[in-house]
Amino acid sequence: QVQLQESGPGLVKPSQTLSLTCTVSGASFNSGSYYWSWIRQPAGKGLEWIGRIYPSGGTNYNPSLKSRVSVSVDTSKNHFSLKLSSVTAADTAVYYCASEPVLTGHQTDGFHIWGQGTMVTVSS
Amino acid sequence: QSGLTQPPSASGTPGQRVTISCSGSRSNIGSNFVYWYQQLPGTAPNLLIYRNDQRPSGVPDRFSGSWSGTSASLAISGLRSEDEADYYCGAWDDSLSGWVFGGGTKMTVL
Numbered sequence: 699q700v701q702l703q704e705s706g707p708g709l710v711k712p713s714q715t716l717s718l719t720c721t722v723s724g725a726s727f728n729s730g731s732y733y734w735s736w737i738r739q740p741a742g743k744g745l746e747w748i749g750r751i752y753p754s755g756g757t758n759y760n761p762s763l764k765s766r767v768s769v770s771v772d773t774s775k776n777h778f779s780l781k782l783s784s785v786t787a788a789d790t791a792v793y794y795c796a797s798e799p800v801l802t803g804h805q806t807d808g809f810h811i812w813g814q815g816t817m818v819t820v821s822s
Numbered sequence: 823q824s825g826l827t828q829p830p831s832a833s834g835t836p837g838q839r840v841t842i843s844c845s846g847s848r849s850n851i852g853s854n855f856v857y858w859y860q861q862l863p864g865t866a867p868n869l870l871i872y873r874n875d876q877r878p879s880g881v882p883d884r885f886s887g888s889w890s891g892t893s894a895s896l897a898i899s900g901l902r903s904e905d906e907a908d909y910y911c912g913a914w915d916d917s918l919s920g921w922v923f924g925g926g927t928k929m930t931v932l
Contacts, residue, residue: 745859746923758919761918805914807873808873809869
């Protein structure tokens with residue numbers, strides 16, 4: 699059973715870079731069986747997909763965040779990471795990592811497993 | 823941004839059947855599967871329906887999904903108090919090359 703756990707600073711200053719890590723257990727990045735995504739949710743608001751990385755190392759990003767986002771993977775540590783630069787108060791949210799089982803080719807099967815989420819506040 | 827459209831709220835009495843709609847476009851629901859997520863208060867979202875109408879193991883058959891054209895629906899029959907939650911639809915969008923979600927529907931059991 700895949701399990702995910704987010705970690706990282708809970709407070710980031712405006713204009714700085716938000717960095718989070720998602721530790722994966724129960725699955726290997728080398729298996730090619732999953733894509734790995736980041737999703738966020740401001741307090742009292744809906745879900746916003748941020749971006750993902752897939753087995754070949756390729757990425758997809760939300761067009762509205764693409765200029766500031768980077769998702770990478772460290773297979774030796776079995777974790778993947780999110781970096782969001784030039785943050786503002788609008789980036790304050792709960793950040794989730796999630797796994798997408800590969801269905802066929804580049805098609806995945808939704809977000810089957812989610813981490814518990816980590817709250818990040820952008821404030822000086 | 824919310825690429826899919828859901829009503830912000832829905833309600834029903836215990837035992838009632840309620841539905842939540844999710845409207846999209848040709849590039850998302852019209853071309854790809856729809857997924858539904860349930861988010862209980864203070865917790866992470868949980869997959870409720872996948873590939874339009876499939877239930878993961880452990881999800882009661884009171885929950886069902888349907889799809890037609892560029893719209894989808896989630897139905898809850900035999901509504902129970904523990905169904906009070908936020909419900910989100912999601913789909914891959916070919917034009918954006920990314921996932922889009924609905925704004926979420928808050929289900930209240932009266």
